[in-house]
Amino acid sequence: MARDVQITIDCADPAALAAFWAEALGYRLQDPPEGFESWEQALDAMGVPPENRNDASAVLDPEGSGPRVFFQRVPEGKQAKNRMHLDVRAAPGVEDEARMAALESEAERLVSLGATRLERHEPAPPLGSGHIVMTDPEGNEFCLD
Numbered sequence: 001m002a003r004d005v006q007i008t009i010d011c012a013d014p015a016a017l018a019a020f021w022a023e024a025l026g027y028r029l030q031d032p033p034e035g036f037e038s039w040e041q042a043l044d045a046m047g048v049p050p051e052n053r054n055d056a057s058a059v060l061d062p063e064g065s066g067p068r069v070f071f072q073r074v075p076e077g078k079q080a081k082n083r084m085h086l087d088v089r090a091a092p093g094v095e096d097e098a099r100m101a102a103l104e105s106e107a108e109r110l111v112s113l114g115a116t117r118l119e120r121h122e123p124a125p126p127l128g129s130g131h132i133v134m135t136d137p138e139g140n141e142f143c144l145d
Helices: 014-025 039-046 096-112
Strands: 006-011 056-060 068-073 086-088 116-121 131-135 141-144
Touching (some): 014 068, 096 131
Antiparallel strands (some): 116 131, 131 141
16 A cells, blocks of 8 residues: 655754745745734744744645655754755756756746755766756755656
8 A cells, every 4th residue: 555755854943944845846835824814923922932933834836746754953054965965856857968958047036036056967878867966055965856
């Protein structure tokens, strides 16, 4: 039986990182619980103190087919290279120089949102079609693929 998957990312600022990834993935921030017009209103009703209001955030695929991405605040910073990373499929079905041009364009957009570009890997046929390695605003590696 197939299982639903949630991707969980440890971070220092869940609200800011959720906003970045919502833009990067074409996702949206998760709505507050039913009956509340805002998260502030919901957190007030739940008795969550102000210092804990940025402990978590989540983004959702607006079409409902992709996994939920959950961001949780942790006290420690990133220590080493990710053992797992996201591949953001920014140019599916596009080949050769057109593919790399599309990846470059997306890399520029993400840099304007706070990402950092690390390195470009050129296409290496027959298996490698080229990609760009980046980090999100908190230094988590991901690839534009």
